[in-house]
Amino acid sequence: MLYIGVDLGTSAVKLLLMEAGGHIRKIVSKEYPLSLPKPGWSEQNPEDWLEKTLEGLKELIAGANPLEVGGIGIGGQMHGLVTLDKEDQPIRPAILWNDGRSVAETDYLNNTIGRERLSVYTANIAFAGFTAPKILWMKKNEPEAFQRVEKIMLPKDFLVYKLTGAFATDMSDASGMLLLDVKNRRWSQEMLDICGITEAMLPKLFESYEVVGNLLPEVAEQLGLSPSVKVVAGAGDNAAAAVGTGTVGEGRCNISLGTSGTVFISSQKFGVDRFNSIHSFAHADGNYHLMGCMLSAASCNKWWTEDILGTADNEKEQRAITRLGENQVFYLPYLMGERSPHNDPRARALFIGMSMDTKREDMTQAVLEGVAFGLRDSLEVARDLGVAVSSTKICGGGAKSPLWKKMIANIMNLRVEETESEEGPAMGGAILAAVGCGEYQNVEAATSKIVKVVGMVEPEPQLVEKYEACYRYFRTLYPAVKGLYR
Numbered sequence: 001m002l003y004i005g006v007d008l009g010t011s012a013v014k015l016l017l018m019e020a021g022g023h024i025r026k027i028v029s030k031e032y033p034l035s036l037p038k039p040g041w042s043e044q045n046p047e048d049w050l051e052k053t054l055e056g057l058k059e060l061i062a063g064a065n066p067l068e069v070g071g072i073g074i075g076g077q078m079h080g081l082v083t084l085d086k087e088d089q090p091i092r093p094a095i096l097w098n099d100g101r102s103v104a105e106t107d108y109l110n111n112t113i114g115r116e117r118l119s120v121y122t123a124n125i126a127f128a129g130f131t132a133p134k135i136l137w138m139k140k141n142e143p144e145a146f147q148r149v150e151k152i153m154l155p156k157d158f159l160v161y162k163l164t165g166a167f168a169t170d171m172s173d174a175s176g177m178l179l180l181d182v183k184n185r186r187w188s189q190e191m192l193d194i195c196g197i198t199e200a201m202l203p204k205l206f207e208s209y210e211v212v213g214n215l216l217p218e219v220a221e222q223l224g225l226s227p228s229v230k231v232v233a234g235a236g237d238n239a240a241a242a243v244g245t246g247t248v249g250e251g252r253c254n255i256s257l258g259t260s261g262t263v264f265i266s267s268q269k270f271g272v273d274r275f276n277s278i279h280s281f282a283h284a285d286g287n288y289h290l291m292g293c294m295l296s297a298a299s300c301n302k303w304w305t306e307d308i309l310g311t312a313d314n315e316k317e318q319r320a321i322t323r324l325g326e327n328q329v330f331y332l333p334y335l336m337g338e339r340s341p342h343n344d345p346r347a348r349a350l351f352i353g354m355s356m357d358t359k360r361e362d363m364t365q366a367v368l369e370g371v372a373f374g375l376r377d378s379l380e381v382a383r384d385l386g387v388a389v390s391s392t393k394i395c396g397g398g399a400k401s402p403l404w405k406k407m408i409a410n411i412m413n414l415r416v417e418e419t420e421s422e423e424g425p426a427m428g429g430a431i432l433a434a435v436g437c438g439e440y441q442n443v444e445a446a447t448s449k450i451v452k453v454v455g456m457v458e459p460e461p462q463l464v465e466k467y468e469a470c471y472r473y474f475r476t477l478y479p480a481v482k483g484l485y486r
Helices: 045-061 102-124 131-141 142-146 155-164 171-177 189-195 217-223 237-244 298-308 315-320 358-384 402-412 425-436 443-450 461-485
Strands: 001-007 012-019 023-033 070-078 082-084 152-153 169-170 203-206 211-213 230-232 253-257 261-267 278-284 288-294 331-332 350-351 391-395 415-419 453-457
Touching: 001 045, 001 155, 001 237, 001 288, 001 425, 012 045, 012 425, 023 425, 045 217, 070 155, 070 237, 070 350, 082 131, 082 155, 082 331, 102 131, 102 189, 102 331, 102 415, 131 171, 152 415, 155 169, 155 217, 155 230, 171 203, 171 237, 171 278, 189 278, 217 230, 230 402, 230 415, 230 425, 237 253, 237 261, 237 425, 253 402, 261 358, 298 315, 315 358, 331 358, 331 461, 358 402, 358 415, 391 461, 402 415, 402 453, 402 461
Parallel strands: 001 070, 070 230, 169 203, 253 391, 391 415
Antiparallel strands: 001 012, 012 023, 082 152, 211 230, 253 261, 261 288, 278 288, 331 350, 415 453
8 A cells, every 4th residue: 555644844845755674765845835924823734735745645646557556634823823713614814833923922921921830731831833822822912813713723733634523633733733632632621711712623643643534525535535535634744744754652752954953752651841942742652752843954054055045056166164063153042932942032143263364264163053052951951850862863854863862962972873764854744654554563563673873973082072062161151141132
């Protein structure tokens, strides 16, 4: 059988066709626009996602036997607020994960409702990117539109709904809404009351690998697929990427260098960081995970090279970087605020340490190192919890850079393992579909068969020592400038 994995990203939807044994037969990508109507705002039209996904599915299966397609799994950008009216039409553009408009609502939840109560209800505190603060923002600022809301869902769940008619979500994606009782894997009635919504407005909860429905007959006909094709609940993009890299079970780590950046540590046990600096979420394998998320990762490098330097030749820009651990220029990677561990939507990026002999490559190096230092901040929180991690998988666009992987290995003092496929969420979605269709007994059995390590980058003791000193300096920068962001 063949399985389709979908990665509903911020700039494009990526789709792949996977054979049961894990071989990727074909990959298709379709871009769509991102709207930034005001500073700190980030929106998209859900209909664009659907249009491009349907286009991509048609192209993906062209030339394949459609009767061999067994299932579809979708990994998607998390936290976005999608609202539908009674005609199942979007009421407004989706408010995305990297939107920072809900600062006041986030402060209300954390300081008036209280961090301790939120942590009890959901295992997490409020971040401006989460869905619950967005709901409160819409309720306050767009009350007439809010009165028309019949359904509240996440981005990938909009696709699932349009493909199957099933109003469903999965535990991992729902964890990022600040509406889920993560420990007990159910909606938190206390949080629904705080947000002024009912459970009927929210999707039914499933595990990521569970089948929520089949393709609607009209959709199947449009795509040229059988209406017997199953669609699983899918997962939030980071959980799906973790599945795609085999980061399931106990104590495994995955670092994602996508538009945003994450440190993802899987666990069979539920646990919460006492400062709630990193997230405690349900995992797509049916267990749990800890995750630190920074809002700008590979997007920092894209901004620097394309918007500032005016080039897209990353390989050329990085070729001149040779003196690792010795750079005098540092960069704080907070282009759109920061989530883990600072929870500061007002934070912004900065360079420090330039002098008359600073060169172009020093600035590029600082950007790459700054992202790695920011990711290490979250790893240190996990280490403080007693989590012992000695290696990590890596995925995302930034993982294609050998230099960046070397920096990650030495800044974090971890062995970086490269997998045969770097397709992350799309691969994870296809694996979840294979599990849901009965191809494998469970997610861990599937990944042990499908995910293959084909290379690794080992940390170098002398370079680790140099970067340790650099990281200690980096950690002093945000506290020193925090007050300037106000």
